[in-house]
Amino acid sequence: MIRVLHQLKTLAKKAFSNRYLLYTNVGISISLSGVGDIIEQHYEIYTNNLEFWDRQRTRQMSVSGMTVGIFCHNWYNLMDRMFPGRTLSIVLKKVLIDQTIASPIVILLFFTTLGVLRRASLTETIKEMREKFSRLYTAEWVVWPPAQLFNFYVLPTKYRVLYDNTISLGYDVYTSYVINENNNSNL
Incomplete structure (x- = not known):
């Protein structure tokens, strides 16, 4: 048991090293975005709003997590280079910039990725963004x-992307619901 714990610690240290951090962050983002969708779909099945688990939908949500994970990895590095330190004024500045710049970009990346994966037209993707963006952005502010x-x-x-994705698991359930709401109402 101690050997296994030592191996896990060694693996975690390697995974969060600069050499593998992007891969680790993207893997975490893909995994937890998929888990969030699976949770939401199983809730929809439980409440009779969905007949069965849609693996394609989970795959699409996971890939959207990949694009968001790449962005977040680079975004957090950029923010720390632009605003080094952890004073309250710097942290508040980072939070404000994150909410006003990164959050809209993440939501647009999310919709764009899903639009491409669903082979939606640009018009359909923009229409969906117009209909759902404000709900997701409002939830982001909460x-x-x-x-x-x-x-x-x-x-x-x-450790920021790991933390972000851990908190985001609940948000991903809500995002999956909002993104797929119209598809579910046809049952």
Whole structure:
């Protein structure tokens, strides 16, 4: 048992090293975006709003997590280079910039990725963005400012995407619901 724990610690240290951090962050983002969708779909099945688990939908949500994971990995590194330190004023500045710049970009990346994966036209993708963007962005303002205060104040950069995705699991369930709401209402 001790050997297994030692191996896990060694693996975690390697995974969060600079050499593998992008891959680790993207893997975490793909996995937890998929898990969020699976949770939402199983809730929809339980409430009779969905007949069966749609693996294609989970795959699409996971790939959208990949694009968001790549963005977040680079975004957090950029923010720490532009605003080094952990004073309250710097952390508050990072949270405000994160909410006003990164959050809309993440939501647009999400819709764009799903539009491409679903082979939706540009018009269909823009229509969906117009219909659903404000709901997701409003939810972002509820969830992320307090979460990011902790993220920017306490955590080293290398653990930010992991923390972000852990908090995001609940948000991903909601995102899956909003994105697929019209598809589910046809049952």
